[in-house]
Amino acid sequence: MIIFLARRFGFFVISVLATSGLIFLLVRLLGGSPASVLLGEFSTPEDVLALEKQLGLHRPLLVQYGEWMAELLRGDFGASFYSGIELTTLLKSALPVSVSLSVGALLVGLVIGIPFGIASALRSFQGKGSLVDFISQIGIALPIFWSGAVLSIIFGVSLGWFPTGGWVPWSDAPATTLRHLVLPSVTLGIGIGSVLARFVRTAIVEVMRQDFVRTGRAFGMSVQQSLFVVGLRNAALPVVTVLGNIVSHLVGGTVLTETLFSMPGLSRMILGAVVGRDIFVVQNLVVLLVFYVLVVNLIVDVSYYLLDKRLRI
């Protein structure tokens, strides 16, 4: 176990260094100097030189990279070029929003995806799984901006059960925060649950066709018994992989959801920085995202190890 974890952690550190180096180089090599990107296409060479000096971009790349990594390790993410506001200040308020939304959406996704997937798999043996399949297809096809607007109109405007948008920090009023989270989480979670349901169904159907399940059935186990005793555990591996991918790709969905529900989250911040060409903010946020994806992958790998005894041999 310790060797496995050490090896995985070693890969994790190497991956972080390699990707951060790549991002650092890309920002500096693509499209000329970052100073000229910040100042715009028609900025004068004198302006660009002055800004390069101000930002320390005239120094050797290795020195710049070393300093940048040291800053990141110290938790110093710099400031926005345009607003001058420290990125750590922005992150402190944006990160809890995005994490809450992601966790909320995942919970909704799991609550929808696993029971629906299992039900669909069980029904497929009886030839009645097509309704669940149909519903999950609709769930996948629904665009976030549409489902979000419809949910807002029904549960926000007409029924008044939940706010149509905005955010209240957990520290202020947790119950209100939860109410603010419901509609965005459901909006984002519908798609996740629908994808998950299909994968759970496929995984279970595959497992239930395996010899060891058939043997169990021959010994008198019912479909339900064989599913819960051996099926679910074995079906979990591909589902965990998909779940890892979903978590890694959540950022894309949260951009739309955060915009639709006026949530001051990380995704909107990244989008704003990209659109505003706030290049060093983008650089630091992308590294944070890479770090997040690598952590998710590490967790998935460790989950594999725990779920699949064959890996421990």
Next chain:
Amino acid sequence: MRKFRNSRAFGFLAAGLVALTSVGVSSPVQAAEDTSKTSLTFSMFQDPGRLDVVTQPATSLILWLPGNVYEPLVSFDAEDKPSPAVAKSWSSSPDGKVWKFKIDTARKFSDGTSIKASDVVYSLNQFQNGSILAYKGPFANVSSIKATKKDEVTVTLAAKSRGFFRGMGTMAGLVMPASSDGKRNNQPIGSGPYKVAEYVPGSHLQFTYNNNYSGKKPRITSARVRFITDSPASLLALKAGEVDGLPITSTAIWSRIISEGYTKDFRRTLKPASGELHWLMFNQTQAPYNNPVFRTAIAQIVDRDAYVAGLGAPKGAMVPQCGWGIMTARTFKPATKDTCVIDRDGKKAMASLKAAGLDTFPIEFVGLTDVPALRLAADIITQQLRNAGLTVNRRDIPLAQYSSTIFNARPPQYGMSLMGGGGNLDDFVCKDPAKYGYQTYCSSAYTKLMQQADRATTDAAYLKAITSANELLQKDAVVVPLLARTGLGLYNKKLTGWKPPTIRVEVALANYYWTK
């Protein structure tokens, strides 16, 4: 020295404000005040990103800070009469070149420190030396600003200027402590009725009552401005009762406001003073945009009526115009054959472009990616030019980039652009072409006319000079006005008290109150 006494000299704005109250504000039904409600929530479709009024000219900022967090040196009422604000009294020399302001040092900033003459000098210097031309305008003739006593500031002018004193009641006259230098982006400090309690980028701006405020305590003691960038979502928030008003709505949702009956359920205000112009602007420093033949031809091609119709505004909220100025401006006249110096004539325009060998020149048009109203407007304009047979290469950039690279005194970076903004004739006063900022129009003849207006001793002379300046602006066609529009606000019917802005376009929260 003589005490300042002048009511006629500033008739320009008085006339505008009178017109404003008669044009756009729907009068609410008189109802008893509900004193139990002391807070409100407004929605704004744009986050200013930073809160420094000296460097950030965005409407999303100047709506909220000038009338609430800051106080100007001198206040001007609806009749344009000056009254004490940070300056408790003032006087000017007989030749109008030396102004002395007695500072009310009993007033305090929201951080508890008293206002000093040095703070006023600091503040005026910030606007005078800043990059926003509209704020620099009142200082055009100012040669020195000094703290001559602990409570006295003396401003010396090179020439008499009617714009200087009036400017002290606008953005250029806002007073802030010298200690706020470098911190204003997220911690603005002023002496107004409110202070910024919290600014969460992307989320909201929270105002609370400033306990150090020297004036009467307002009825609204807590106000939140939520940044709802998705305009349809802001309408849903209003309908759900989560926000009490949208003081300014994006033109992108005006047609929806009308078609979905929002004007019946909510109180609508049309606000000419919060309105703006749309105009085309050419880069006067690049060929062929620096060629009057080319610019005049483009101005002839533009169909203002179709442009206004395409934007789908409520009746009276958008008016085509060829001149410069919002609807309350004295120079404002809707577009007609008589009021437009350059007539619309597409055939003549294409013929003159062909004769000059410019009919195939690819126009570089820069638009904005993240201002929905101007994006649609740019779609209409570029299509009109293409329909006329011209080649238009459109490149859209974000507002943040546009602001930082174009507004902040950087070299002009486009061939042609569509803009929206306040419409102040002073914006184009320029002494040194090398130093002008985003405004590419710099004409010595125009500047001379505006200086004549500034030094005019009679109202008639002033009006004559600004009318001539406006005609020259049209003739030169570096700036091609398209329309003037009002601001359109929607409010909960129980929230009342809206008053016309006096500093610029500000929403003064202290004026609002709830009714039963």
